[in-house]
Each structure stands twice: as structure tokens, then as C-alpha cells.
Amino acid sequence: MIDGPDRPTPDAAPAGLAPPWLASAASTSEALSRSQAQLQVLTDAMPQMVWSTRPDGFHDYYNARWYEFTGVPVGSTDGEAWNGMFHPDDQPRAWALWRHSLATGEPYEIEYRLRHHSGDYRWTLGRALPVRDRDGTIVRWIGTCTDIDAAKRAAEDNELLSRELSHRIKNIFAVISGLIGLSSRHDPSVRPFAKGLQERIAALGRAHEFARPHSEGSRPALGGSTLHGLLGELFTPYPAFDEGRIAIAGDDVPIDDRGATPIALVFHELATNAAKYGALSSPEGRIVIDVTRQGVGLVIRWRELGGPPVAGPPVHTGFGTRLAEMSIENQLGGSVRRTWSPEGLQVEIEVLAGRLNRDAPKT
Numbered sequence: 001m002i003d004g005p006d007r008p009t010p011d012a013a014p015a016g017l018a019p020p021w022l023a024s025a026a027s028t029s030e031a032l033s034r035s036q037a038q039l040q041v042l043t044d045a046m047p048q049m050v051w052s053t054r055p056d057g058f059h060d061y062y063n064a065r066w067y068e069f070t071g072v073p074v075g076s077t078d079g080e081a082w083n084g085m086f087h088p089d090d091q092p093r094a095w096a097l098w099r100h101s102l103a104t105g106e107p108y109e110i111e112y113r114l115r116h117h118s119g120d121y122r123w124t125l126g127r128a129l130p131v132r133d134r135d136g137t138i139v140r141w142i143g144t145c146t147d148i149d150a151a152k153r154a155a156e157d158n159e160l161l162s163r164e165l166s167h168r169i170k171n172i173f174a175v176i177s178g179l180i181g182l183s184s185r186h187d188p189s190v191r192p193f194a195k196g197l198q199e200r201i202a203a204l205g206r207a208h209e210f211a212r213p214h215s216e217g218s219r220p221a222l223g224g225s226t227l228h229g230l231l232g233e234l235f236t237p238y239p240a241f242d243e244g245r246i247a248i249a250g251d252d253v254p255i256d257d258r259g260a261t262p263i264a265l266v267f268h269e270l271a272t273n274a275a276k277y278g279a280l281s282s283p284e285g286r287i288v289i290d291v292t293r294q295g296v297g298l299v300i301r302w303r304e305l306g307g308p309p310v311a312g313p314p315v316h317t318g319f320g321t322r323l324a325e326m327s328i329e330n331q332l333g334g335s336v337r338r339t340w341s342p343e344g345l346q347v348e349i350e351v352l353a354g355r356l357n358r359d360a361p362k363t
Contacts, residue, residue: 049145051082053128055138057102069147071117087113087121094126105130105138111152114145122149173205201237227291227300227356228252230260234267240280240287250291253298259356262327266336269324270302270347279307279344297334298353304344313340331355 043050043063050063059082067074070085077084083091090112101108108128113121128143177198184194228248235241255263271280271287279285285307292299328334334351 046144049124051143051145053141053143055140057098057141066145069116069145070114085115087115089113101128101130101141108141108143111148122147123152124148170205173201177201225255225260226252227255227263227298230255230263231267231289234264235271238271238275238280240285245280245286246289247287248289248291250289251293251298252291253293253353254357256357258358259332259351262324262331263351263356265327266324266349267302269320272320274304274307274345277308279304282307285344293353296352296354298351298356300349300351302345302347302349304346307344310340310342310344313338 040063044065046063046065049066049069051059051066052061053059059078059080062077066077070077072085083095086094094110094112097110098108100106107130108126110126112124112126114124116122125146125148126143127146128141130138131140131142133139180194180198180201184191231248232241235246238246240246274280274285274287279287286305288301288303288305290301290303292301325336328336328349328351332351332355334349337348339346339348
């Protein structure tokens, strides 16, 4: 046993070597530096602008894409200066949403106009998520900004084109109705018939308004409408509906503007084709529509009976049919299956019931 001052303590290390705890600390610091360097390279390589904040929302990091896009000096948008980069009309909304996320921990998402280094404002999608420790406490926010200006302006152009096209179609309906009215003035005996025909043309115009593509701002207000009510509105232009040759049965569910457009699009297309080629082209033809709830889903079955014999599926599928199917799939999470039986077309449409109405229970 070694006694006296030369006896090493438990923490002592051989001469010339650092204590183990110091070496561990140095290793941790070096690993942290490497990790930070890798994160810097990763964020600078991303096409999106990346930023991060402290738990209180103080912005303390932006990647190179941010400074390339905005053209501002490095560090000039730290803290709360970022909000001044937005279009003045968007700043109050951006602040309100950001404060709400900081207070609740909910994800942050907003579309705003961000000032480009050219001086123009470009539409940008901003998103952020909180980073939490093991106890669930928020330790940082990580966010991105994505330039969506081209897509946003293309959507606006498409909406303008859709509105103009719809306006022109409405004018066509109005002109046809006016011509019928003028013609009936010369022959009083046909006035009752002409009036009924004008009413059907007006109903067809309303059905068109339901079925055309809509933006959030142009969707028709349905109030407390249901699926049966919407289908009835779509079929009103057809004499077969008044004659009882279009029957709607089964479960009924609430529907609002969220689900109305895809549903209207597919049934407007089915009714139009039935009037041209199917059951509604024959005086004896009829259509049966049955709606069945199945768990979270809704199955709508369309059957055509008594029309011209069906030889098989058509050689070509029209654009309207493809558009209707895409709407059901993309907007309502559903599917469309057609069966070309000899006695008439049969269609089975499955959708998620919760997507027909914003107030429906989410499952």
C-alpha cells in the first residue's frame, strides 16, 4: 500500500493524460459541434426556407434559403422582426396564428405573402411544429416557408376561368329560356308547356351550379341540406323525376358545400348520360338510387332499368366521367365502380361519410 502525499486519488490520472470526465466532456462538445455542422448543411441544402425559435417564439435561426429569398442582412429578422417581411394585410393574421400556436402548442400553418428580394410579395406556405423533451415541454419550434406563388396564381387563374365559363353557360340557359318565352307568345296554346320547360331549364342551371368546380369562396350555401335533398335538386330538370321514374331510397345524411360538389358532379354526369343513352332516354326507363350507411362509409347504388339494352362498356371514357371519379376519390376518399349489365348500367359509389359534412363526427 502506498502512503503519504504520493498516493493517487480516485480521480487522478496518469501524468500527461486528461481526466476521464474531461475527455468525455470534450467528446460530447465535439459531437455536438459535428451535429450542428451537419444540421447547418442539411437545412442549407433544402429548397425550403427553414427557421427555428426558442420556446417563447424568439426567432434565432434562418437557413441560407431565407436570406437568398428575402435578400435581407443576416440576423436582421431575428426576434420579432420576421413579421415585417410579410405583406401588411397578412401581418395581423400571421401574428394571431403564431401566438395561438405558442400558447397551445398546436402546429402552425398559414399562407401569406412574403417579400422577395426583388421587392415583390410572393405567396408562401409557412409551417412549424414544436420540439418537446421527454416531459412534453416545448424546447424549440422548427418551421419552414415554401414558395407556392406559381401554384397559388395558377389556382386563381383557374378559378377566374371557371367563373367565366359558368357565367357563359348560365347565359346560354337564359337565352334558351328567353327564346322559348318569345316563341310561346305567338301561340297561347303552348304557353303552359313553355312555362314548364323554362322551369326545367332553370333547374338545370341550378344543377350546373352545384356540379361545376368551386373554390372555398364560390361554393353554394346549402344550409341544412341532406344527400336526398341534393339529389332531388339535381334530378328536378328531368321529367322522369316528376313521373316517379327516379326513386331515391335508403339512409339520408347531412351534406354541405364540402361534399356537395363531388357528389353533384358524379350524379349530374350519370343523369346526363342516362338521358342521352340510358334509362332516361326511354319512356319506360327508370332509375333506382339506394343509400346505405356502412360504418364510417356510405354506399350509394345507382341502377338503370327498362332502358335500351346495354351491349357492354363504352370504347372511350369521356372527360366528365373521369373528372367525376377523380372528385369522388380525391375529395371524399371513395371509389366508383361501374357494371355494364344487359338490363342497364349499375354504379356503386363508396365515400367516407365524414367528408360530406364539416360537422360530421371525425373517425
